[in-house]
Amino acid sequence: NAGVTQTPKFRVLKTGQSMTLLCAQDMNHEYMYWYRQDPGMGLRLIHYSVGEGTTAKGEVPDGYNVSRLKKQNFLLGLESAAPSQTSVYFCASSFRLAGGQETQYFGPGTRLLVL
Amino acid sequence: KQEVTQIPAALSVPEGENLVLNCSFTDSAIYNLQWFRQDPGKGLTSLLLIQSSQREQTSGRLNASLDKSSGRSTLYIAASQPGDSATYLCAVRRSATNAGKSTFGDGTTLTVKP
Numbered sequence: 001n002a003g004v005t006q007t008p009k010f011r012v013l014k015t016g017q018s019m020t021l022l023c024a025q026d027m028n029h030e031y032m033y034w035y036r037q038d039p040g041m042g043l044r045l046i047h048y049s050v051g052e053g054t055t056a057k058g059e060v061p062d063g064y065n066v067s068r069l070k071k072q073n074f075l076l077g078l079e080s081a082a083p084s085q086t087s088v089y090f091c092a093s094s095f096r097l098a099g100g101q102e103t104q105y106f107g108p109g110t111r112l113l114v115l
Numbered sequence: 116k117q118e119v120t121q122i123p124a125a126l127s128v129p130e131g132e133n134l135v136l137n138c139s140f141t142d143s144a145i146y147n148l149q150w151f152r153q154d155p156g157k158g159l160t161s162l163l164l165i166q167s168s169q170r171e172q173t174s175g176r177l178n179a180s181l182d183k184s185s186g187r188s189t190l191y192i193a194a195s196q197p198g199d200s201a202t203y204l205c206a207v208r209r210s211a212t213n214a215g216k217s218t219f220g221d222g223t224t225l226t227v228k229p
Binding site: 004039040041042043044045058090092101103104105106107108109 | 147151158160164166206216220221
């Protein structure tokens with residue numbers, strides 16, 4: 001199993017450009033998440049999905065859109081990048097056990113620099 | 116709003132030392148607390164998960180404790196090794212629905228010197 005993979009690993013954008021970050025998991029997990037990690041602010045949830053075809057907003061959704069057309073993929077889009085979106089983006093996936101326990105598996109991250 | 120604080124932000128110890136990392140949270144109404152390890156340039160790896168009804172969890176040289184009433188958790192690392200050098204994050208989850216709705220601390224960056 002490859003686990004959770006993210007593409008690309010690093011990207012530099014100019015303000016106003018658009019891009020899509022791809023997250024893929026091969027563990028058949030129902031739940032998938034996009035976080036951003038910034039110094040002094042911990043990991044913050046951007047959007048998440050509880051199943052194929054569903055998405056929901058997290059803590060900091062503005063400026064981002066997501067899609068979950070296939071169970072194994074979760075895409076994060078930036079329509080018009082801003083310098084404030086310079087960050088490290090992490091994707092995670094999880095499944096829930098019968099007792100409600102749930103462990104997230106994280107991808108390696110995508111470093112995004114917006115100039 | 117839940118706030119999670121990890122102090123100190125960085126810690127350096129000689130190899131072989133036992134050490135404790137701290138995590139405090141402001142809202143004691145939690146579902147569980149999880150400790151993660153993050154290596155430079157990598158994602159997070161789950162180390163230990165403590166349900167709200169539990170007081171501690173152990174895995175190898177790691178022991179995590181939870182005191183909900185005081186809003187604190189500690190991660191104890193025994194006989195530290197250079198390979199333990201990483202950033203350790205704790206995350207607090209409020210409810211049983213959806214792990215993504217967790218609040219993360221900023222982490223403690225641990226350096227174990229040979």
